[in-house]
Amino acid sequence: MRKWLKMSVLILLSFVFIIGLTACNSSKESLQKVQIGEVTRSIFYAPQYVALEKGFFEEEGLDVELSTIPGGDKTMTALISDGIDIALVGSETSIYVNAQGTDDPIINFAQLTQTDGTFLVSREKIDNFTWDMLEDTTFLGQRKGGMPQMVGEFVLKKHGIDPHNDLELIQNIDFANISTSFASGTGDFVQLFEPQASVFEKEGIGYIVASFGTESGHVPYTVFMAKESFLNEQKEVAEKFTRAIYKAQQWVYEQSAEEVAKAIQPFFEDTELDIITSSVERYKSQNSFAENPILDNDEWDNLQNIMDEAGELPERLNYEDFVNTEFAEMVTE
Known part of the structure; x- marks a missing residue:
């Protein structure tokens, strides 16, 4: 009797599982x-x-x-x-x-x-950052023609900096390799999205000094x-x-x-x-x-x-x- 009861429970549970799985699949297919x-x-x-x-x-x-x-x-x-x-x-x-x-x-x-979703990251910690500090530095920007780079140049010009004459602008590095290039020593400043900007700050590789998002409107x-x-x-x-x-x-x-x-x-x-x-x-x-x-x-x-x-x-x-x-x-x- 006990064996029969145990078998009945297992069959019932299996049946419920199959019904539930079928209902789930049916619901998914209706989407x-x-x-x-x-x-x-x-x-x-x-x-x-x-x-x-x-x-x-x-x-x-x-x-x-x-x-x-x-x-x-x-x-x-x-x-x-x-x-x-x-x-x-x-x-x-x-x-x-x-x-x-x-x-x-x-x-x-x-x-x-x-x-814009990028931040300006400095290799050195700067307590009182001003945009003119970028003059005569090497700036590791984003890909030419993309919004990050265009906004970056727009903001620099807004602060009286000519990105092609007042600093060394690097913009020929693939998006996926920009953070790696900065970490390996390229550039004094870099334009980065989160979470990479925060990761660099936590690891002491760089420091967030400004936001392009707040500057560009x-x-x-x-x-x-x-x-x-x-x-x-x-x-x-x-x-x-x-x-x-x-x-x-x-x-x-x-x-x-x-x-x-x-x-x-x-x-x-x-x-x-x-x-x-x-x-x-x-x-x-x-x-x-x-x-x-x-x-x-x-x-x-x-x-x-x-x-x-x-x-x-x-x-x-x-x-x-x-x-x-x-x-x-x-x-x-």
Whole structure:
């Protein structure tokens, strides 16, 4: 009798497990699949990881698959060739592509970050930094034509420094190798994203002395974009996607930096929690994370002014033609 009872319990448990697994798979299959390609993995994109980790996309009925595609050019190639549905990349890349002419324009529809995300790191500790200290030094900047480098030059000029004559500007090192080059002795100053800036400060390799984000003003620095055809054919998906991002943006500003850091830590397994926390705190304190997904006209103009100042603007593009705020406005009402 006891043996029969034990067998019955095992069969019942197996049945429950199978039913649960089937229901889970069925639920997963009912979600609309969406593929995102991010230009890099960065704490700067914290709200995106929050949306994934907290289930905000699933709440909207979306099964989002995230892949990292290093380099704006590669990310845009994946978008144009339908390798991904949505790209998270700097808005300048959409300008480069759209200026070449296309039957299916790339449309910016949900803003994720609204300032530059880089910091000026000095090899030596400086208690009272002023921008003129960069004169006659070696400055390890970012890739030519990318937003970090263009904003970097814009800020230097704003402080009366000619980046091509008043200092030695190095901008021919790949993004992935910039921090390594500085650590090995190249440059007196370097322009870095978090968490690398904080890691260097903790290890005594360099010291954060200024923020390019606070100096440059609001720009559509990193934006979710898609082909116009996708937004026209998948309006419901675009709205749901944007709503999930907005939920995450609100959550990031409602929670402490430590809570945000804990939420996104699975995406940065090799980075210590205190570094993630300090990085999030820096970005929150200067409002680098957009508080809502709306990309406004002033930000678009500021972006093109910075590109023009750097000599990288192929042509000025109309806000109305390449920015769609329909979904962002719907979810923030």
